[in-house]
Amino acid sequence: MSPAGATADVLVVGGGILGCSAAWHLTRLCPTARIVVLERHGSVATQASSQAAALLTRARPGAVVVMPLVARTFAAMDELADELAQPLPLHRNGTLHAAGSAAAVGEQQALAATCAEHGLRAESLDLAEACRLVPWLNAAAVRSALLMPDDAFIDPYLLADAYARAARRRGARFRFGTEVTSINVEADRVTGVATAEGELHAPVVVLAAGTWANRLAAPLGAGLPMAPVRSQYWLTETDPLFPRAHPAVLLPEARAYTRPELGALLFGVREPASISVDPAALPADTSGYAFADDPDGWASLEEGAPSLRRFLPALDRVAIRRYVAGFSTYTPDSLFVIGEMPGTRGLFVASGCCGAGIAASGGFGEAVASLVAGETPPFDLAPFHPGRFGPVDPSAPAFRASCAAARSRKTAG
Ligand SMILES: Cc1cc2nc3c(=O)[nH]c(=O)nc-3n(C[C@H](O)[C@H](O)[C@H](O)COP(=O)(O)OP(=O)(O)OC[C@H]3O[C@@H](n4cnc5c(N)ncnc54)[C@H](O)[C@@H]3O)c2cc1C
Structure with a gap:
């Protein structure tokens, strides 16, 4: 060659x-x-x-061409487990999509249609069942809930x-x-x-x-x-509201996602105006990178809190243990x-x-x-x-x- x-x-x-x-x-x-x-x-x-x-989210109605590449990751994890004679520590908790507005219910219907078209399991849940699975979820804010049971997350x-x-x-x-x-x-x-x-x-x-x-x-x-764009999430202290094996949750109206993290909650909030950095100005190591605007993420959290709080009322009660910000390259x-x-x-x-x-x-x-x-x-x-x-x-x-x-x-x- x-x-x-x-x-x-x-x-x-x-x-x-x-x-x-x-x-x-x-x-x-x-x-x-x-x-x-x-x-x-x-x-x-x-x-x-x-x-x-x-989060290993399989259904992506806005980018269906990406879905086979995600499916390949799930297949790869089985093959890696065989090759290494060691199962991967995959958390098969599923993803719950929670919608509170007519627009979000419409998005959820598109998500369900995408799942049906691509042979992915998706189950409509009544609100009592959704809140049993996700004890921190405010039922009053949710009109419709869809569970994708085969989604997962991993270290x-x-x-x-x-x-x-x-x-x-x-x-x-x-x-x-x-x-x-x-x-x-x-x-x-x-x-x-x-x-x-x-x-x-x-x-x-x-x-x-x-x-x-x-x-x-x-x-x-x-x-x-x-271009490099800030991605960020927060980790709470542990709390009985956050069972270890509960599903990841997508909250489109709050531009937020969550997943359990060892008895705590990890939640990410996407800003209405995301921050991009000139790739020519990046250091070789971006772990712990401090963004010039909003280095500790508090401004961003305060901006996102009102929408998130509707679904997660405990937001004001639980302590935040850690803020993680880094870069993903977006097109x-x-x-x-x-x-x-x-x-x-x-x-x-x-x-x-x-x-x-x-x-x-x-x-x-x-x-x-x-x-x-x-x-x-x-x-x-x-x-x-x-x-x-x-x-x-x-x-x-x-x-x-x-x-x-x-x-x-x-x-x-
Ligand atoms: C906060 C946050 C949350 C995220 N959440 C998710 C999620 O839920 N689901 C998901 O799928 N993805 C998520 N992502 C995105 C995911 O992390 C990235 O898509 C993925 O890590 C990209 O992998 P990579 O190999 O391209 O980049 P990297 O992991 O950054 O690897 C690039 C490597 O190249 C090396 N390198 C660069 N330049 C040189 C050089 N000149 N010489 C030698 N080596 C070099 C670097 O040192 C680095 O190790 C998240 C990202 C962040 C920051």
Whole structure:
């Protein structure tokens, strides 16, 4: 597969969940290829992938093309459990969609229709049953409740680690502490990457550098159509109102989602005006990143509290233990960025996660591995093509605003 002198057949830049999934799928589809994952930090999934709430929501009426990629993650988790002889700690608690307004009931009907069309289980619950399952839910605020019993959530680090361990067992190598400083291209064809320790040669590079992917793409004259946008959630103290095994809850009117976290409640609120940051201004480590506006999230929580409180009256009583804020890369149309970079043969992108990179990680990995292997991908990848917006400047404020708006519009998990 490689020209003489190549260091590897495929270099994967980034050891987040998407790089790990890509590596595992590559070892399966290209079993003799030398796959090397380059990660600048000391282990897998130190960035967005370990911060995620990690809801694995299957039904996405606003983006049905994403659904097969999520289904692939569920199948991948079974395959990983077999390969590693160890079940993954998946919380199969389901998702409850709670609607209080006519508009939200309409959304819920669309969700039920999407489930029916795609063979996903969805059960209408009476309010007494909904409140039995979710004891903190204010029945007076809810007109209609729909349970998707096959949804789940997982510790995202453990899923990323499972992809990585399975990839290693199949021969992939991981080089930690290796920062890629540029992607090398000759005559429109990728030839490898430069790192602080020297050049690494390969005919194929998979760019899975998450929030930083645009930093590496920019010198090639190719802006990826995505921008880093703040994602955030809060964790309460433990409370008997929050049973360990209750469902995740989607509250579209409050732009909020919740899930149980060891007897506490994790809840995320999407701001009406989400915050995007210039990718050129990001530090290499964004864990603990303090956003210039609203560094502790309190302004955002106060803004979202009136809508959330309607459904979760205990909001004023329970103490908040922790605030987590990080980045997801959003695109203007809320669809991923997967495919060969226009103008640079051999450079494949797996990014633009739109806050669903854990849920769709299996699909991302299989899609990009199929492209590398020259096989027909099992999903329609046209909607995710990196060139679908034409030339973009990911640092331009207007472009970033369109990406931030995509997050604010999101009502799925
Ligand atoms: C608060 C929050 C909540 C979320 N909730 C959910 C959820 O409920 N469900 C869901 O599906 N998703 C959720 N997400 C989104 C999810 O975390 C992302 O979609 C996913 O982690 C993206 O994975 P990644 O591999 O692209 O990025 P990352 O995990 O950030 O990995 C990118 C990796 O590339 C490395 N890298 C970058 N540049 C270089 C370089 N030059 N050289 C070497 N290495 C480099 C980085 O160090 C990093 O390890 C959430 C995200 C956040 C922040």
